[in-house]
Amino acid sequence: xxxxxxxxxxxxxxxEFYNLLLELHTGLDEAESHALNARLVLLMANxxxxxxxxxxxxxxxxxxx
Amino acid sequence: xxxxxxxxxxxxxxxxxxxxxxxxxxxxxxxxGAGPIGLAAAIDLATKGIPSVVLDxxxxxxxxxRAICWAKRTLxxxxxxGVGDRMLEKxxxxxxxxxxxxxxxxxxxxLLPEEGHKYPAFVNLQQYYVEQYLVERAREFPDLIxxxxxxxxxxxNDLGGHVVLLIQSxxxxxxxxxxxxxxxDGAGSPTRARMELPFEGQSFEEHFLIADVxxxxxxxxxxxxxxxxxxxxxxxxxxxxxxxxxxDNIYRIxxxxxxxxxxxxxxxxxxxxxxxxxxxxxxxxKLDWMSVYKFRCAKLDRFVHNRVIFVGxxxxxxxxxxxxxxxxxxxxxxxxxxxLAMVLNGEASDTLLETYNEERMxxxxxxxxxxxxxxxxxxxxxxxxxxxxxxxxxxSKDLPxxxxxxxxxxxxxxxxxxxxxxxxxSADENSSMHAGKAVVDAPVTVNGQExxxxxxxxxxxxxxxxxxxxxxxxxxxxxxxxxxSAGQDYPVFADPNGLALKRYGEGAxxxxxxxxxxxxxxxEPKPEDIISALAPVFSEAKLKExx
Numbered sequence: 371x372x373x374x375x376x377x378x379x380x381x382x383x384x385x386e387f388y389n390l391l392l393e394l395h396t397g398l399d400e401a402e403s404h405a406l407n408a409r410l411v412l413l414m415a416n417x418x419x420x421x422x423x424x425x426x427x428x429x430x431x432x433x434x435x
Numbered sequence: 436x437x438x439x440x441x442x443x444x445x446x447x448x449x450x451x452x453x454x455x456x457x458x459x460x461x462x463x464x465x466x467x468g469a470g471p472i473g474l475a476a477a478i479d480l481a482t483k484g485i486p487s488v489v490l491d492x493x494x495x496x497x498x499x500x501r502a503i504c505w506a507k508r509t510l511x512x513x514x515x516x517g518v519g520d521r522m523l524e525k526x527x528x529x530x531x532x533x534x535x536x537x538x539x540x541x542x543x544x545x546l547l548p549e550e551g552h553k554y555p556a557f558v559n560l561q562q563y564y565v566e567q568y569l570v571e572r573a574r575e576f577p578d579l580i581x582x583x584x585x586x587x588x589x590x591x592n593d594l595g596g597h598v599v600l601l602i603q604s605x606x607x608x609x610x611x612x613x614x615x616x617x618x619x620d621g622a623g624s625p626t627r628a629r630m631e632l633p634f635e636g637q638s639f640e641e642h643f644l645i646a647d648v649x650x651x652x653x654x655x656x657x658x659x660x661x662x663x664x665x666x667x668x669x670x671x672x673x674x675x676x677x678x679x680x681x682x683d684n685i686y687r688i689x690x691x692x693x694x695x696x697x698x699x700x701x702x703x704x705x706x707x708x709x710x711x712x713x714x715x716x717x718x719x720x721k722l723d724w725m726s727v728y729k730f731r732c733a734k735l736d737r738f739v740h741n742r743v744i745f746v747g748x749x750x751x752x753x754x755x756x757x758x759x760x761x762x763x764x765x766x767x768x769x770x771x772x773x774x775l776a777m778v779l780n781g782e783a784s785d786t787l788l789e790t791y792n793e794e795r796m797x798x799x800x801x802x803x804x805x806x807x808x809x810x811x812x813x814x815x816x817x818x819x820x821x822x823x824x825x826x827x828x829x830x831s832k833d834l835p836x837x838x839x840x841x842x843x844x845x846x847x848x849x850x851x852x853x854x855x856x857x858x859x860x861s862a863d864e865n866s867s868m869h870a871g872k873a874v875v876d877a878p879v880t881v882n883g884q885e886x887x888x889x890x891x892x893x894x895x896x897x898x899x900x901x902x903x904x905x906x907x908x909x910x911x912x913x914x915x916x917x918x919x920s921a922g923q924d925y926p927v928f929a930d931p932n933g934l935a936l937k938r939y940g941e942g943a944x945x946x947x948x949x950x951x952x953x954x955x956x957x958x959e960p961k962p963e964d965i966i967s968a969l970a971p972v973f974s975e976a977k978l979k980e981x982x
Contacts, residue, residue, distance in 0.1 A: 378836045385808045388823075388840050392811060395819045403819040434829045 374426040438649060438683050438723060439563050444494045444570065446585045449602075451609040456581070458611075462488045463779050465600055465613035467588050467626055469493075471502065471562065472747030472764040473619030474569035478516045479772035481576040482894065483949075485779055488611065489573070490602060494584035496570070499724040500561035500647050502761035503681055504662075507547065508849040508873055509765045510554040511889040511951070517575075518568045519554065526558030527680045529660040534841055536666045536828045542838040543661075546846060551934040552876040553887040557758070557846070559660070559681050591616060591629065591743070598742050615775060616743045619764075624749035630740065636733030637807055639754065640694035641814040643730075646707055647685050647723040654678060654686055654715040664843040666813075666828060670713040675813050675843070677756075678714075685723055688714065689755075691814065698727040730754045732803045732810075738767075739792040746771060751799035753806035756813065756844030763802045766850055767795050773949035777972070782911075784974045794856035805845040812842035849873035852952050857971050868939050874951035877935040879917060879928040888935060891915065891928065893951040896972075898965060901930075902941035907962045910981045912946070912969075948972075 380387055395403050415424055448454030464480055466473045469491035477487045505513070505522060513519040533543040546556035573580045583604070590601035598616045602609055618626035627634060655663065660680040668676050677689035690710060692701055700706060707725055734751035738744060747764030771791045777783035815821040830837035852858050853871030868875065876889045892899055897913045900906045906914045906925060916923050917939070918930030930936050939945065944960040945953050946968050955968035966982050973981065 375834070376836065378839060380836055380839070384836070384839045385805070385842060385845070388827075388842070389808050389811060391823065392820055395817070398819070400818060430834070434826075 374423060375430055438685070439561065441495050441498070441563070444582070444584045446494055446605055447583070448606045449583055449586065449604060449609060451611060452604065452606045454606070459486075461597055461612040461614060462486070462581075463613070464488075464615050464617060464775065465490060465588075465598070465611065466617045466619055467491075468619035468621060468749075469566075469570070469582065469584065470497070470619060470621060470747070471565050471569060471761060472768060473617065474566065474573055475513075475516060475765055475768045476617055476619060476746060476772055477573055477580045477582075478569065478576070479768055480776060481573070481579040482516065483773065483776035484579070485772075485776045486579045486581070488581040488583060488613070490583050490586045490588050490600070492585065492587035496566040497562040499726065500563065500681060500685070500687065502562045502565070502758075503559045503679060503687055504758035504762075504846075505558045505560060505565070506758060506762040506847040507552070507554045507556055508847070509762045510558060511874070511876065511893070512765050512769045514553070514889055515893045515951075516569075516572065518565075518572050521568050522558055522560055522565065523554065525564060525682055526560035527660045527682055528555040528558055529662060529680070530556035531659070532662040532664065532843070532846070534664050534666070534843055535668060536831075538669050541828065541831045542841060551878055551932060553878075553889055554876070557662075559679055559687075561681055561685070562761070564682070588620075588626070591626065593740075593742050595741070614742065614779065617771075618743060618745045618749045619747050620749050622748040622752045624745070626743065627735070627745065627749055630743070632735055632740070634733050634735055636731055636752075636803065638731040638733075639729060639810055639814060641729065641810075642692040642694065642696040642698055642701065642727055644688075644690045644692055644701055644707065644710065644725065644727050646688045646690075646711060646725040647681070648688060648711055648715070649683070649685050649721040649723050650715065650718055651684060652718045653680070654718060655680065666824075666841075666843075668714075671710065676714065677843070690714075692727070696727075698729075702727040730810075732807050734796075734799050734803060737792055738795055739788050744771065744775075744788065744791070750795070751803065753802050754810045756809045757802070757806050758844070758847045759802040759806055762847040763799060766798055767791075769950040770795050770798075770952075782974060782977045783972060787972065790856035790971075794852050797852065797855045798850040801850060802847075809842045809844045812840075813844075857948070857954060858952075859971075868943070868945070868953060868956065870953050870955055872953050874947065874953075875938050877930070877938050878932060879930055879935055881926070881928050886928070888917070889951070892947055893949070895949050896969070897947045898944060898960065899939075899947060900944045900960075901936050901939040902943075904942050904944045904958075904960070906944060907960055907965065909962050909965045909969075911977075912965065 450456040450458040464487040466489045469489050477489050480487050510519050530547045586602050586604045589603050592599045597612050663678040665676040674691035679687040738750045746767045753759045774787045827840045851871045858871040874892050899915045901917050914925035916927040918936045944957045946955045948954050
């Protein structure tokens with residue numbers, strides 16, 4: 371695990387987050403889900419803000435193909 | 436043939452139809468259903484001196500193992516009811532859950548990582564044993580518990596001050612009157628159906644196969660019993676699987692079958708045997724019991740309907756992943772029976788029963804939430820849900836946050852009643868032991884004899900001091916000192932390992948409800964504070980008497 375990634379940022383809210391995410395996608399077709407995911411990435415990137423942390427997240431995500 | 440020897444219970448002619456014993460004009464409590472919930476309720480009431488008549492349409496214990504995972508909190512309640520030791524002795528103890536994706540392990544969790552508890556995180560024991568032990572325990576109260584098998588309630592009528600029940604027995608039909616009726620008649624509750632009460636929630640389309648197999652050689656690769664859960668295992672592609680050990684070399688296998696399945700075809704040996712063989716390989720096995728099921732998460736809008744009170748599955752149902760059905764029901768019993776006993780004894784007004792409704796509605800909502808979330812993770816309903824799950828499983832190989840998102844069932848933990856019902860005004864959840872929490876165990880000694888907090892702190896209104904805190908005398912409240920100096924005018928227990936003081940805090944005093952939940956915490960307990968904490972529990976008359 372890259373050192374700059376948080377071990378567990380969600381804490382006790384993990385299950386709630388995951389279920390809210392699925393709810394957000396309920397009823398969308400594939401293209402709509404795809405677009406929603408893109409918007410989520412952009413919004414979350416803005417919330418994180420720090421480019422160094424974003425680079426670490428990108429690197430971690432790209433690793434698992 | 437199942438290995439368990441099903442012995443039918445004696446069916447006795449009720450006194451109303453000329454049988455032995457004396458018929459009561461009005462029974463304080465009639466319990467519909469002699470499953471784990473109804474039997475536990477009868478025993479709990481009997482320990483408080485309240486007689487009950489238990490009516491069941493059958494005369495044999497549960498066919499099939501059904502509920503097998505009994506959580507620590509349930510075992511602690513069963514300890515109070517007098518069957519905990521027996522369950523611990525016969526049951527298979529476990530505390531580790533292991534998760535696999537495909538052929539490799541991704542994660543494991545320890546549900547009780549610390550020492551110093553009488554009961555383990557979980558004991559696996561077939562429901563038929565639990566019912567047998569409860570029936571045998573109930574028979575130890577012949578003057579208080581009237582067990583009537585093959586006595587089916589076919590009608591009931593709540594007249595406001597009491598309920599009239601029409602009962603069909605092998606000797607004919609008869610009527611009884613009861614002050615309160617506990618509907619412990621299960622997920623398909625006929626009582627609920629007669630009252631036409633809405634029972635709504637989320638239904639899941641997914642089918643599951645549940646099979647008990649008897650095997651000399653363990654299908655686990657370890658001798659220690661654990662809960663194993665697979666996402667997309669090689670032996671059952673694309674689906675999930677669960678494996679548990681039960682006593683008598685019986686293993687519980689749960690296989691997800693998908694939504695497009697014919698349950699009748701699936702519940703045949705031709706279909707089931709190859710599935711089990713794929714899982715256990717060449718190890719010989721015998722099929723003991725199987726069932727193909729779908730499930731839903733649903734509950735009543737209220738559990739208390741004047742003199743008819745719903746307890747267990749009749750009030751709420753959940754998916755089995757998380758062991759929150761039977762364990763939730765036993766927490767209902769624990770919560771209700773002391774309140775009902777106080778109402779029947781005139782120590783509390785019937786408004787106390789409303790706190791059962793509030794507190795256990797809260798508990799069942801928590802169980803339904805956890806169970807629905809687990810089911811959503813386990814059964815992706817769209818390509819995007821499948822995509823998210825696959826990526827969580829992929830990331831979980833080395834990212835801890837992703838491991839925590841994997842949900843194969845969040846296993847039953849004691850429900851905190853903080854901020855609801857009797858604990859409405861006590862919002863301090865900062866300390867580890869606050870109002871609403873269930874008693875936490877620790878080993879203690881008296882005269883060199885070892886015992887446990889769960890064995891001494893439950894069963895009555897108790898004021899318990901940890902360390903040197905002086906406990907004032909209040910009528911109707913039993914006092915107990917833990918790890919304090921001798922010479923008190925109340926029983927004192929030593930804390931040789933220091934675990935009790937560590938878990939409760941030195942110098943703290945706890946006012947405990949009879950179900951072992953904390954009603955209030957004091958640092959300098961004064962009689963007037965204790966009496967004011969008891970005000971929502973007691974009737975006005977009882978409160979005056981105490982003050």
